[in-house]
Amino acid sequence: MNATAQLARLHDVRPAPAPKALSRIRLFGLDIVDATTDAVITRLLQPGRRTRLAFLNAHCGNIAARNPTYRDALVTAGMILPDGIGVEMAARMSGQSLTENLNGTDFTPRLLQAAARRGLSVFLLGGQPGVAAEAAERLGRDIPGLKIAGTRDGYDGMTDENAAVAAVNASGADILLVALGVPFQDNWLAKHEARLSPRITMGVGALLDFLAGRVKRAPAIVRKARAEWAWRLAMEPRRMARRYLIGNFAFLGRAYLDARAQRPAGDTARRVFDVTVSAAALIILAPILLLTALAIRLESGGPVLFRQTRVGKDGTPFTMLKFRSMYPDAEARRAALLATSDREGICFKSRNDPRITRVGRILRRLSIDELAQILNVLKGDMSIVGPRPALPEEVAAYPERAMGRLEVKPGLTGLWQVSGRAEIGFDKMIDMDLAYIRSRSLLLDTLLLALTARAVIGGRGAY
Incomplete structure (x- = not known):
């Protein structure tokens, strides 16, 4: 010893x-x-x-x-x-x-x-x-x-x-x-x-x-949103433009090549596609995301993000994020409004939902509320393109055929989202999702992503 x-x-x-x-x-x-x-x-x-x-x-x-x-x-x-x-x-x-x-x-x-x-x-x-x-x-x-x-x-x-x-x-x-x-x-x-x-x-x-105190650091809310780089760019645009606007894309390109070298083939290509697109979107849309957060806080106080349990691939639950478009007590009032749904089938949607704030109506009309799900994509719970993420109670009421939509990750956008969203009934939505799953490819995902911009501008079914 x-x-x-x-x-x-x-x-x-x-x-x-x-x-x-x-x-x-x-x-x-x-x-x-x-x-x-x-x-x-x-x-x-x-x-x-x-x-x-x-x-x-x-x-x-x-x-x-x-x-x-x-x-x-x-x-x-x-x-x-x-x-x-x-x-x-x-x-x-x-x-x-x-x-x-x-x-x-x-x-x-x-x-x-x-x-x-x-x-x-x-x-x-x-x-x-x-x-x-x-x-x-x-x-x-x-x-x-x-x-x-x-x-x-x-x-x-x-x-x-x-x-x-x-x-x-x-x-x-x-x-x-x-x-x-x-x-x-x-x-x-x-x-x-x-x-x-x-x-x-x-x-x-x-x-x-x-x-x-020679250089001012970003406010806490900006740092929490992981957008401190955007703050520094705004403070010193001439010095930082090349580093952030060009440099960030160059870095993501290198990361893409590094990822391909480490994980060739299979679902890797789709994952790389998801992360590359969502990362680029986060960089490009950073000013809009920060202004959205500020508008929500100024109008109704409370948290900027709305968190809700949704069902992902293989029935695994995850916490989905949205920019909050309703008043903070919206979930408690949901049950009383189920009878006012404007949509056929299981999924609730009301055109004149009284829980939606004034800012929230703008966010929904432009689909800005959904942009917070970029973080879900980066985390790996969602894909850029896929079926709409369902609520647990919706899945519990699914007919057997609808369970097939859980074979892939839910998406930020998809065939249903670019075809009319809330104006499409539940049964037709399932048909679309199953057709997408049978035919999905990166080429189809790229096409649907391009069509998303047209759907957002048109605003059909966005409420």
Whole structure:
């Protein structure tokens, strides 16, 4: 029995188990951490552990594709954390998923809070003159007990790289945050890794500018909607247009090719089609989605999104999303309105439904309320094209023939949706769905997607 085990036995306790290795997924030939913020922080702060940390977002992926030095810096990093919705989309294209978005702007303060509780210190390197010092003051106010070992700007302070390394080491810092932009910050850290003494080193991009108040971060509602990139584009259109408008599409194209390489044939092509189209729609329609959310909140308060259990492929229930077009108590009033349905058969639909708000009528007329289901498509519960997702009570009342529509994922649009929607009775809808399932192909899906625009403009059956 070794000394540690003997001591533990004397005190009637067991030695603490070693932390488990973090799960990872493979994207673009890189190993990306798939874990929660708390799990990553616990791993990073494990005594005696040294780690060079990097983040991967769509912009980083595009640069890595054309900059071998930067790609090497990512490959040799101790951890690569997923940053942003683009990387999440790339994972879904390849049939994988990520537990959490670990973007540096949110992750780093959490890391520093945990570091402060352990008495660890941080050095801030980068930014324009004065930015690092202002960011340090902000961190000192926001995180009581955090030790600031030192600061140095990214201009005159980086003219002599040896002096910069010496200053960091002399400070005795445990954590080094470098804000020099991609790819320079990660290349610099990789180049000097063996000489730097901090146990955790990481490139943090614009974080110091955010902390110093030099750049305004998106409001919480925008960040929650995963549209912070749209906010930055609006704030700095000339500087960010190429990165986001062109760069995001380029990244999704690379993700598509990477997914094909990892998962050839079968349903992969349809999944890639779904994620590619929905991701592109999310980028293009971001301003409309944000304005819709604002209009709903201003008119009736309550949640922006309406969540409802629907039945998916093989009868599996899932939570379907819509932009809320009714008053918050709409579900409680539904039973009293069933007799007013304007539609034959099982599925309820009322042209003059009193539960619909004024904004909601506009959203329904233009089918904007359905756009929230883009998130369902990205998650994998729905496809871009397929049968309408049914309610559990509707499925419970299905005749046997109608059960065939559950053989595929429900769709955001489809044959029924482009042929008149609510004006089509239940039996005819089933005929259409079964005909689609027998004949479905990516070519047919593309045609139906094109016809959807005409159906939306015409507005037939939209109420």
